[in-house]
């Protein structure tokens with residue numbers, strides 16, 4: 001099921017997510033919802049807090065054009081090694097329309113559980129390394145704008161506030177139209 005993506009700023013995006021104690025059918029259902037939501041939004045990754053679930057679960061697919069081909073599920077991910085630095089122009093599905101350069105490690109080694117609960121390690125570079133760091137940040141209540149200057153962050157905060165109020169107005173208008181239509185029947 002495609003779920004609604006939480007827009008920053010929101011208290012849920014500031015919380016530290018809870019480790020998963022058992023990878024069961026409920027967690028697999030959550031991972032499936034996350035993948036569906038990520039593909040529907042054309043993203044390369046998604047962290048559970050972005051759909052309001054404060055659990056340490058991530059999905060990543062850096063080649064979403066071939067849907068399902070390179071889908072990675074990470075439960076309780078831990079970055080165990082980081083090397084070098086690189087900058088990349090990042091975006092976030094929770095901060096639509098914004099993109100800024102962020103400095104991160106160029107290579108990371110991540111340890112996690114897969115969707116069967118089996119531990120694995122993955123050596124990451126390029127966009128995959130960026131995505132792993134961006135998503136693990138989400139699990140610790142950090143978004144990419146937290147890596148920017150406070151001036152840039154506050155400008156983006158104002159734009160998100162505007163976006164949210166526009167969306168709320170649209171939703172109210174739609175609701176009013178639906179009610180008017182129903183009473184006309």
Ligand code: GNR
Pocket residue numbers: 042043044045046047050088089090091092093094130131134135138
């Ligand atoms: O879709 C996404 N694209 C992206 C581009 C550059 C750096 C990071 C990302 S992750 C983002 C999806 C998202 O918000 N995941 O939390």
Ligand code: NI
Pocket residue numbers: 091092093094134138
């Ligand atoms: Ni994000």
